[in-house]
Amino acid sequence: MFRPIDGDSGSRTVRVRLEGRELQARAGDTVAMALLKAGIGHLRETPVSGEPRAPMCLMGVCFDCLVQVNGQPNVQACMVRVAEGMDIRLQHGARPLAASA
Numbered sequence: 001m002f003r004p005i006d007g008d009s010g011s012r013t014v015r016v017r018l019e020g021r022e023l024q025a026r027a028g029d030t031v032a033m034a035l036l037k038a039g040i041g042h043l044r045e046t047p048v049s050g051e052p053r054a055p056m057c058l059m060g061v062c063f064d065c066l067v068q069v070n071g072q073p074n075v076q077a078c079m080v081r082v083a084e085g086m087d088i089r090l091q092h093g094a095r096p097l098a099a100s101a
């Protein structure tokens with residue numbers, strides 16, 4: 001189980017959506033922290049083999065925490081704080097390529 005060392009009591013919460021499902025998260029937590037606390041085992045799958053990946057370094061180095069946030073792919077979940085109404089999607093394989101203009 002993942003839990004903060006300073007506890008959760010008295011903390012303000014925000015509502016986010018993960019794959020369309022509402023989650024309560026502690027204001028100030030990163031997306032990675034919120035998802036780990038919610039019991040989400042892995043956040044993405046590798047593009048080539050489909051192997052699951054979970055946040056490892058929690059400091060922006062390993063890139064194993066990539067998710068989609070508000071439609072933006074390849075967001076490092078450990079580097080972004082949760083915000084009210086945030087739409088989070090797990091990332092499956094490679095992100096879609098943007099159409100060229």
Ligand code: FES
Nearest residue numbers: 058061062063078
């Ligand atoms: S957990 Fe390593 S970059 Fe986010």
